[in-house]
Amino acid sequence: MKITILLVEDEEGLRTLLSAELGFEDYTVIPxxxxEEALTQFAEHQSDISLIILDWMLPGIDGLGVLRKIRRHYDVPVIMMTARNYVGDKVSGLDAGADxxxxxxxxxxxxxxxxxxxxRRNVVKNSNDKMFRVGxxxxxxxxxxxFAADVEIQLTQxxxxxxxxxxQHPGEVMTRDDLLDAVLGTNFDGQINIVDVYVRYLRNKLKESVASQMIQTIRGVGYKLGDGDEENAL
Structure with a gap:
């Protein structure tokens, strides 16, 4: 499948040149x-666009404004291009979400x-993006x-x-050490019972949902995530 690039450049000569060069590389280009046109085209073709090349100095909404609007909801890679070689501009662009x-x-x-x-970087990143479902x-x-039965649950990091x-380990018994390493890192040197605190916080978030019985205590060992049908869930 061809990679689609949204090319946003108000200078016609450069836009035409880059469109041709990208086409030679077998990319599909939306110039x-x-x-305003960039935002319209992105809204229409968002699911197909793999990367945006975005000029900073544009008529109407400038490139930084476009970037900020897109970054509110989407994580598509963006390369900013500009004739302004100021460090402050680069910092602003990168802080706004440019890659x-x-x-x-x-x-x-x-x-x-x-x-x-x-x-290449985005392929690796996306390969780590997964949807997990248990019960x-x-x-x-x-x-x-x-989501618990399609109702969104707000959690801290x-x-x-x-x-x-x-x-990632449904039905497996996870020791407190396992959970501590996964959540706080192997270098954490605090009390291991902090795991119990976070489990309690998580259970409280799930308490009003159909998933309330899924986190089970395994006495003397740790916890496991069941499917919600077990009798001794809490």
């Missing part, structure tokens, strides 16, 4: 001349190399959302990491 930054004028081969690096629970590692560990 745009303004920030890379290239200054005009640039060699096309350099841009192509940056594209390849980002796409009534669903956990999405990409969006960091948790620690609670999310704890539930992810359980859902």
């Amino acid at each position: 745009c001349a303004s920030g 890379d930054y290239i200054t005009k004028p640039f060699d096309t081969e350099e841009l192509l190399a940056r594209i390849r690096v980002i796409l 009534a629970l669903a956990l999405d590692t990409k969006t960091r959302q948790v 620690r609670e999310f990491d704890l539930l992810l560990t359980f859902m």
